Amino acid sequence: MDIFMDIVTNKPVYLSFGLWFCIQLCKVITDLIKTKKFNFKRILGAGGMPSSHSAVVCCLAAQVGKNYGFDSTVFAMSLIFACVVMYDAAGVRRAAGKQAKLLNKLIDTPGLTTGEVQEKLVEVLGHSPTQVLVGALIGGFIGGLF
Numbered sequence: 001m002d003i004f005m006d007i008v009t010n011k012p013v014y015l016s017f018g019l020w021f022c023i024q025l026c027k028v029i030t031d032l033i034k035t036k037k038f039n040f041k042r043i044l045g046a047g048g049m050p051s052s053h054s055a056v057v058c059c060l061a062a063q064v065g066k067n068y069g070f071d072s073t074v075f076a077m078s079l080i081f082a083c084v085v086m087y088d089a090a091g092v093r094r095a096a097g098k099q100a101k102l103l104n105k106l107i108d109t110p111g112l113t114t115g116e117v118q119e120k121l122v123e124v125l126g127h128s129p130t131q132v133l134v135g136a137l138i139g140g141f142i143g144g145l146f
Contacts, residue, residue: 011146016056019063019142023052023135053089054135055142057082062143082136089133097099 007013027049028042046053061078068074125136 001020009101012060012067012143013015015063015143015146016059016139019059019139020052020056023050023055024140027052047131049128049131049134050138051086051135053083054086054127054132057085058136058139059143060139062140066144086132086136089127090129 024043027045028039030048031037031039031042042048056080061075061082064072064078065075
């Protein structure tokens with residue numbers, strides 16, 4: 001039970017997860033306003049403005065820097081981790097989303113498919129560089145503020 005309480009009361013953990021939840025909730029509300037339909041999948045879905053992935057890892061890095069010093073090894077590790085996550089969000093996953101969009105177009109083209117495809121691929125996987133930057137700024141600000 002002590003381990004559970006240690007995790008739950010760990011400020012970098014609850015601040016980062018709280019920020020993630022707030023950003024995802026904002027995406028759900030924005031989607032509801034735009035489409036007039038409630039889409040619960042949006043709470044866990046990837047993509048959109050701002051990048052919650054970037055916000056979470058930058059919030060965590062800022063908290064680690066504040067707690068252990070910006071010259072510490074653990075801050076260096078959290079900063080490198082944040083950079084890898086943000087690169088992945090704007091690079092690899094964005095490219096995968098673009099490929100999914102093209103493949104879905106092929107599926108919809110009459111005569112090109114044999115009818116074996118059961119479902120379309122998820123197209124919103126990654127983030128634009130702007131979405132990543134805004135998420136990083138929000139996360140760094142929140143992590144540094146609290």
